[in-house]
Amino acid sequence: MTRFFFNNCLYSSISFISGRPGDTRDGCFTVILWCNHTLIINALIIMNNHYDIIIIGTGSGGSTMAYALAKTGKRILILERGGFIPKEKQNWDPHEVVTVGRYRPNENWYDAADKPFKPFIHYNVGGNSKMYGAALFRFREKDFMEQEHYGGVSPAWPIQYDTFEPYYTQAEHLYHVHGRHGIDPTEPAASAAYPYAPLPYEPLILDLEIKMKKIGLHPFPLPMGVQLPQDYSETEAPVMLENFDGFPDLTDSKADAQTIALRPALAKGNTTLLTHAYVEKLETDASGRKITKVIAIIKNERISFSAGIVVVACGAVNSAALFLRSANDKHPDGLANSSNQVGRNLMLHHNGCLVAFTKKKNDCVFQKSLGLADFYFGADDSKLPLGEIQLMGRNDADTINWLAEKIAPGKTYAELKEMTIDFWLTSEDLPSPENRVTLRKDGSIKVNYARTNYAAYEKLKEKLKHVFVQLGELDADYRHVQWNGYDLDITGMSHQNGTLRFGNDPSSSVLDVNCKAHDLDNLYVADASFFPSCGAFNPALTIAANALRISGHIIHQLSVAKDFKYEEPVML
Numbered sequence: 152m153t154r155f156f157f158n159n160c161l162y163s164s165i166s167f168i169s170g171r172p173g174d175t176r177d178g179c180f181t182v183i184l185w186c187n188h189t190l191i192i193n194a195l196i197i198m199n200n201h202y203d204i205i206i207i208g209t210g211s212g213g214s215t216m217a218y219a220l221a222k223t224g225k226r227i228l229i230l231e232r233g234g235f236i237p238k239e240k241q242n243w244d245p246h247e248v249v250t251v252g253r254y255r256p257n258e259n260w261y262d263a264a265d266k267p268f269k270p271f272i273h274y275n276v277g278g279n280s281k282m283y284g285a286a287l288f289r290f291r292e293k294d295f296m297e298q299e300h301y302g303g304v305s306p307a308w309p310i311q312y313d314t315f316e317p318y319y320t321q322a323e324h325l326y327h328v329h330g331r332h333g334i335d336p337t338e339p340a341a342s343a344a345y346p347y348a349p350l351p352y353e354p355l356i357l358d359l360e361i362k363m364k365k366i367g368l369h370p371f372p373l374p375m376g377v378q379l380p381q382d383y384s385e386t387e388a389p390v391m392l393e394n395f396d397g398f399p400d401l402t403d404s405k406a407d408a409q410t411i412a413l414r415p416a417l418a419k420g421n422t423t424l425l426t427h428a429y430v431e432k433l434e435t436d437a438s439g440r441k442i443t444k445v446i447a448i449i450k451n452e453r454i455s456f457s458a459g460i461v462v463v464a465c466g467a468v469n470s471a472a473l474f475l476r477s478a479n480d481k482h483p484d485g486l487a488n489s490s491n492q493v494g495r496n497l498m499l500h501h502n503g504c505l506v507a508f509t510k511k512k513n514d515c516v517f518q519k520s521l522g523l524a525d526f527y528f529g530a531d532d533s534k535l536p537l538g539e540i541q542l543m544g545r546n547d548a549d550t551i552n553w554l555a556e557k558i559a560p561g562k563t564y565a566e567l568k569e570m571t572i573d574f575w576l577t578s579e580d581l582p583s584p585e586n587r588v589t590l591r592k593d594g595s596i597k598v599n600y601a602r603t604n605y606a607a608y609e610k611l612k613e614k615l616k617h618v619f620v621q622l623g624e625l626d627a628d629y630r631h632v633q634w635n636g637y638d639l640d641i642t643g644m645s646h647q648n649g650t651l652r653f654g655n656d657p658s659s660s661v662l663d664v665n666c667k668a669h670d671l672d673n674l675y676v677a678d679a680s681f682f683p684s685c686g687a688f689n690p691a692l693t694i695a696a697n698a699l700r701i702s703g704h705i706i707h708q709l710s711v712a713k714d715f716k717y718e719e720p721v722m723l
């Protein structure tokens with residue numbers, strides 16, 4: 152009965168007995184359940200709070216891990232601090248989503264000068280993937296190796312591309328990636344084709360593609376994670392994508408972590424999701440080697456859970472913060488922090504947007520379809536890597552009006568939309584021990600962050616501008632382009648990674664190659680924290696592929712148990 156109610160998400164109807172502040176309850180609370188204003192249950196529920204596995208966080212890492220582990224038949228609990236994003240008309244309202252920040256938390260983090268800032272993050276079921284652009288890239292082979300950059304050296308990973316490759320393929324199939332291998336020369340070998348053909352280019356993008364090729368570039372269709380009725384059926388209405396990156400998706404077409412990975416995990420019946428469950432602390436046994444308690448705050452009540460295996464996937468900053476909050480006698484500087492690396496090496500990518508104001512009419516509805524990696528490893532005038540460029544979803548009216556203030560004053564948004572093409576640029580950010588997450592005295596998050604490799608990003612911007620000078624020689628409509636844009640600063644936490652890096656050496660890394668904490672026997676990390684370096688491609692596919700990889704290790708650990716049953720993943 153309890154399972155039925157829990158799995159059917161009637162959480163909002165559940166009230167917990169309140170206790171004294173600071174009390175921790177070991178699994179008994181009162182459930183008051185109302186249905187159509189009728190009290191149907193008012194009972195003391197004794198919960199068995201012990202699980203085989205607890206997963207904390209439901210982003211690309213946590214949900215993919217849940218998907219992979221649900222097949223073991225083990226009893227799994229997922230704790231997520233946020234709730235479901237409601238499906239409502241505001242999902243696609245640019246003013247509400249972008250300007251007002253309707254789905255972002257009202258939380259302050261603090262910079263090096265202790266100045267508060269609002270991080271661009273999302274606490275909800277599915278994590279940041281509910282808002283992501285679903286451009287699902289593999290990192291390139293050289294991203295796993297040591298590489299020199301303008302800002303210093305990008306360190307090698309303890310395992311190389313060939314180890315990741317099968318998991319990238321699995322993740323591309325799981326996340327319904329539409330794309331075509333073999334067009335972008337920087338792309339590494341893939342053992343299988345993408346499951347779906349690329350999304351079609353709209354006329355302007357086709358024009359750009361043709362002309363970019365004429366000037367010697369290698370534009371390629373963005374690998375996009377979407378599940379569209381038109382992929383499966385001619386008897387269903389097709390979904391026309393529009394507001395996408397930065398927006399939740401009312402149609403569930405975006406292949407985000409909740410719809411793709413968490414939903415099937417919950418359908419298995421052995422997996423329970425508790426929303427609005429903020430994990431405050433992890434406690435260890437006296438030896439310090441084993442997590443014995445996961446303390447969550449649910450409706451102002453501290454509830455204690457336990458599990459044989461605990462997987463942390465709170466996003467890079469919050470996972471590090473959880474480790475630091477969990478300091479105890481055996482782990483005085485924070486959990487698993489004998490290396491003094493917990494919270495360090497935070498990377499964000501150097502990200503930003505450049506908008507081209509051209510004479511070419513842009514009537515694209517879904518612009519996010521073409522990428523350019525010709526400058527990824529360098530350029531004619533740059534021996535060192537610069538980064539990657541992709542088209543993004545159309546900027547919202549508030550942003551375009553602001554960017555056009557000096558370039559095209561007095562024009563309406565409709566007019567501006569026709570004359571703008573929006574690009575997203577990413578360059579590699581390098582790990583620095585000084586770029587780190589710590590906790591302030593009141594427990595709030597402090598982020599010391601200084602840009603590491605910005606010269607590459609500035610040069611990448613110049614490259615894009617020069618591409619248009621060359622395009623202008625082929626087509627007068629691309630001549631005399633005017634540019635404006637914005638660069639993400641410390642608030643731009645969308646691609647956060649690196650705070651609990653993995654490695655072979657416990658003195659310089661927090662996690663081992665299986666993403667298990669070196670210092671503990673039952674603690675794993677499945678989000679972007681494990682990255683020792685971050686390349687310059689969007690991170691979500693690598694996070695998901697890694698979750699699939701380490702789930703294999705966890706399943707192997709579990710396979711000794713008697714009640715183990717496992718279904719092989721089915722390629723979709």
Ligand SMILES: Cc1cc2nc3c(=O)[nH]c(=O)nc-3n(C[C@H](O)[C@H](O)[C@H](O)COP(=O)(O)OP(=O)(O)OC[C@H]3O[C@@H](n4cnc5c(N)ncnc54)[C@H](O)[C@@H]3O)c2cc1C
Pocket residue numbers: 207208209210211212213230231232233271272273274275276277278279280282283284285286287288396397398428429430431464465466467469470473645646647677678679680689690691692694
């Ligand atoms: C607007 C936008 C566009 C993006 N576009 C792309 C793209 O096109 N391609 C791409 O690859 N990537 C993109 N990204 C980045 C991508 O979404 C993230 O890299 C990825 O989702 C991170 O996954 P994660 O598992 O590391 O963490 P998250 O997605 O951050 O998930 C962490 C989860 O843990 C929960 N949590 C945190 N603390 C606690 C706690 N103490 N207790 C319980 N739960 C907790 C959070 O609520 C959250 O649900 C984009 C991101 C944004 C915001």
